[in-house]
Amino acid sequence: MDPFAAERHQMVLVQLERRGLKDARVLEAMRFVPRHLFVPDEQRCDAYWDGPMSIGHGQTISQPYIVALMAEALQLRDCSVCLDVGTGSGYAAAVLSKLCAHVVSIERFSLLAETARNNLVTAGFENVDVICGDGSLGYRAKAPYDAITVAAGAPFVPQELKEQLKPGGRLVIPVGSSRSLQDLIVVRRVSDGTYESKNFGKVAFVPFVGAQAWPEH
Structure with missing residues (x-):
């Protein structure tokens, strides 16, 4: 038995459906993915609260509503290949993996990338490759992509990411x-x-740092 299943169902009802999210596939993915396995052990009891959570290195796991909103905006299909920029703990990549064929997820902090790999394996998500690198440059080795999502705030839309989209592909970025x-x-x-x-409205993300984003300092 999953002790957090009821909390996930309540999260989807209150935080997502009542705020207008309607994509049935996204809602089901949010009900399925065990968010508590993607937060630090000491924060598991708060895993389904309505907000972001710290995961170290100045990074956060995004608010469930934002993860679902971005996933819905991508309009993913079962056959889609998605680039997830800013892996963090791997939670968004896990959600995306339930909505498409394959996810390439890129994280600039090597320790977070390793943590995400371990989290994804523990939770049973096998169609995600986690790469350590500069997400502002995308990942041309697996391009082009049907969808790209960025979990950090950029000063502009990186041209590299736009060019790695397939025709008809979508990029969601703060x-x-x-x-x-x-x-x-x-x-x-x-x-x-x-x-x-x-424009889908105002959001607040950690800065997107990279060669085609904010400088390190």
Whole structure:
């Protein structure tokens, strides 16, 4: 028996459905993925609360609503291949793995990348590859992607990530001139060199650091 199953169902009802999220596949993935296995042991009792949680290295596991909102915006299919930038503890990658064929997840902190790999194995998610590297440059070895999601706030949309989308592919990324407040932007590649975007509203993420993002300091 999963002692947190009831909490996950309540999380989906109160935090997601009542806020207007409707994608049945996303809601089912959020009910299924054991978020408590992706937070530090001492925080497991709070794993399903309505907010982000610290996972060390100045990073966080995102609020469940934000994870679900970004997943819904990607419009993933069973055959999709997704690039997940900012692995963190691996929770969002696990959710995405329930919605598509394969997830490539990239994390700049090697210790977090290793933790995420262990979390994903423990939780039984096998269709995720965790790479340690600069997520602002994407991961061309497995490109192009049907979808790309970024779990950190960027000063602009990195051109590298846009170019690694398939035609029709979607990129979901927080963008803003502030390191602490952004707009959640969905970019769709219409055809080679042509993109359209939509603003999903204000969000607050940790800074996206990399060669095509914020500088380290």
